[in-house]
Amino acid sequence: MRVAYAMNSKSEIGICVIGAGRAGLIHAHHFRKNVPFARLVAVVDPSQEAAEKAIHELEINRYYTDYTQALDDQDIDAVVVVTPTIYHKEIVVAAARAGKHVLCEKPMAMNEQECDEMIAACESAGVTLQMAFMRRFDDSFIEAKRQIDSGAIGEVVLVKSLTRGPSKPMPWMYDLKKSNGPLAEVNSHDIDTLRWFAESEISEVYATGGNFRNREIRHEYPDFYDSVALTAKFSDGKQGSIDGALYVQYGYDSRVEVVGTEGVIFLGQTHEKSIVVAGRDHQLKRPFMNSWRSLFKEAYLAEDTDFIASILEGRNPRVTGYDGKMAVKVVEAGNRSIGSGSVVKLD
Structure with missing residues (x-):
């Protein structure tokens, strides 16, 4: 049974962000200053240096290096889990048992x-579990979904989504047993986008992967891939396509194409600023998008705001644990396909 807080009895939700890395600090800054009815209470990071640096930046005074201590803190009503994937299950289950709402x-x-x-x-604990698929809170993605639902492009036939990141992988990402590879770390958003826009479940996938930019670790991690291409078939016959890559170095690239029977929708922008420079070399120059933090800045805030609203209003979140599970299911199937070189059917 869900726990519903009446606005007059619980008007402020105490938040703890578990994980003081880049994404964790984005959430923390929002809850510190920008999210109505939320109060950032503490951060957790196993590195005391990282935790201390975070609370100094956030101008709060409470941190923990052990997340279980945070779960005993009665000022904390909800946690944001921003740790390596391998720790998510342990932390979320413990948080639920402690009666804390969860944004994962x-x-x-x-x-x-x-x-x-x-x-x-x-x-079982009656707490909210929201998945952090922030693209569902982006204005352009929301408008695209509205156009699809209105029939603006007829019936959806194909959804194509790509995400390519500029950064070199963190060392733990090379081990697929800890990261599940780029399909998980990079393309989880793309998988969710396909499901959301197609309004159908993926029934089979075929994927190929290769390590083209991190060749120095091939001997130690022969299964690692930094580029992946996945083709999907939906249970109702629609088609899907995903393109993912790490360490592309030219910038952060996220684009979507939705093809219908009567039209097409294009989503995404490759430029970070509107300025275009023309010089003596007769070339036009425009800054490429450098980070997901820039492209989806407002979407993160909307996501965090809706998380708090769902708790206070006692309603289900807009992105559920089931949505997270179905993305993981496709990741597993995609990795099996890469390993076997064959089409993998999902149950």
């Missing part, structure tokens, strides 16, 4: 079974 960053977990355990724990 993608990917949800390492496998479908872990997702089921997380969903069951939150349902």
Whole structure:
């Protein structure tokens, strides 16, 4: 049973962000200053140096290096889990049992079974479990979904989504047993976008991957891939396509194309600023998008704001644990396809 707070009895939600990395600090800054009815209470990071640096930047005075201590803090009503994926299940289940609401960053977990355990724990405790698929809160994505639902392009036939990141992978990402690879770390958003726009579940996938930019680790991590191409078939016959890459170096690239029977929708922008410079070399120059933090800045805030609203209003979040689970299911199937070189059918 869900726990519903009446606005007059619980007008402010105490937040703890678990994980003081780049994404964790984005959430923390929002809850510190910009999200109505939320108060940032503490941050958690196993590195005391990182935790101390975070609270100094956030101008708060409470941190923990052990998340279990934060779960005992009665000032904390909800947690934001922004740790490596391998720890998500353990933390979310413990948070639910402690009565804390949960906003969990993608990917949800390492496998479908872990997702089921997380969903069951939150349902049993009556707490909110929201997945952090921030693209569902982006104005352009929301408008695209509205246009699809209105029939502006007829019936959806194909959804194509790509995400390519400029950064070199963190060392733990090379081990697929800890990261599930770029399909999880990079393309979880793309998988969710396909499901959301197609309004259908993926029934089979075929994927190929290769390591083209991180060749120095090939011997130690022969299964690692920094580029992936996945083709999907939906249960109702629609088609899907995903393109993912790490360490492309030219910038952050996120685009979507939705093809219908009567039209097409293009989503995404490759430029970060509107300025265009023409010089003596007769070339036009325009800054390329450098980070997901720039492209989806407002979407993160909207996501965090809606998380608090769903708690206070006692309603289900707009992005559920089931959505997170289905993305993980496709990641698992995609990795099996890369390993086997064959089409993988999903149950």
